[in-house]
Amino acid sequence: MITMDDIVRDYHPTLRERSEKIEFPLNEELKNLADEMLEFIINSQNPEIAEEYDLRPGVGLAAPQLNIPKQMMTVHIPSDEEEEPFSLVMVNPRILSHSVKQTALQDGEGCLSIDEVYEGLVPRSKRITVEYYDVDGNKHKERFKGYPAIVIQHEIDHLNGVLFYDHINQDNPFGLSDDLEIFEENL
Numbered sequence: 345m346i347t348m349d350d351i352v353r354d355y356h357p358t359l360r361e362r363s364e365k366i367e368f369p370l371n372e373e374l375k376n377l378a379d380e381m382l383e384f385i386i387n388s389q390n391p392e393i394a395e396e397y398d399l400r401p402g403v404g405l406a407a408p409q410l411n412i413p414k415q416m417m418t419v420h421i422p423s424d425e426e427e428e429p430f431s432l433v434m435v436n437p438r439i440l441s442h443s444v445k446q447t448a449l450q451d452g453e454g455c456l457s458i459d460e461v462y463e464g465l466v467p468r469s470k471r472i473t474v475e476y477y478d479v480d481g482n483k484h485k486e487r488f489k490g491y492p493a494i495v496i497q498h499e500i501d502h503l504n505g506v507l508f509y510d511h512i513n514q515d516n517p518f519g520l521s522d523d524l525e526i527f528e529e530n531l
């Protein structure tokens with residue numbers, strides 16, 4: 345199973361590489377990788393397992409964070425009891441279009457590959473249309489908004505060698521603008 349020891353940390357060069365596209369059909373190694381990445385995120389959200397294996401909770405993970413510069417990422421966002429979690433693995437994702445309007449999490453962002461705290465708003469597109477492939481090679485084109493859109497953009501950034509603090513406005517880290525609003529979870 346993947347643990348924090350497998351996750352490379354800032355200034356590791358792979359975090360700044362552009363990951364390479366994945367060929368289909370996936371070989372067994374890459375199919376296993378997708379399963380293990382999803383398993384890690386789910387484990388990290390389980391208090392008992394997270395404590396036993398000292399896992400930092402996460403809602404997403406990208407292959408370059410495991411020192412594997414290939415375009416694969418996973419997102420798993422738990423929801424309250426009755427609903428299904430938002431869970432997916434994206435291969436070769438590409439943002440086709442995005443809203444002008446931007447949003448940012450009020451408390452900024454963190455990253456499993458970055459142990460330091462970087463204060464400041466991380467502007468993200470409010471809505472995105474993403475083309476991606478699933479592990480079976482099926483092509484998808486989907487629109488995302490809200491918290492899933494934020495997490496997906498954070499993970500796709502990893503595939504392009506971009507880290508969340510690259511987006512923070514150093515001169516005005518908590519500055520808002522007409523096109524940038526704080527993310528409000530629709531209650």
Ligand code: K2U
Nearest residue numbers: 401402403404453454455456457495498
């Ligand atoms: O890519 C990663 O390092 C996983 C990040 C993803 C992420 C962080 C902030 C905003 C959007 C995506 C981890 O989830 S950081 C820890 C965390 C855990 C639960 C909720 C938010 C952030």
Ligand code: NI
Nearest residue numbers: 454455456457
């Ligand atoms: Ni990250």
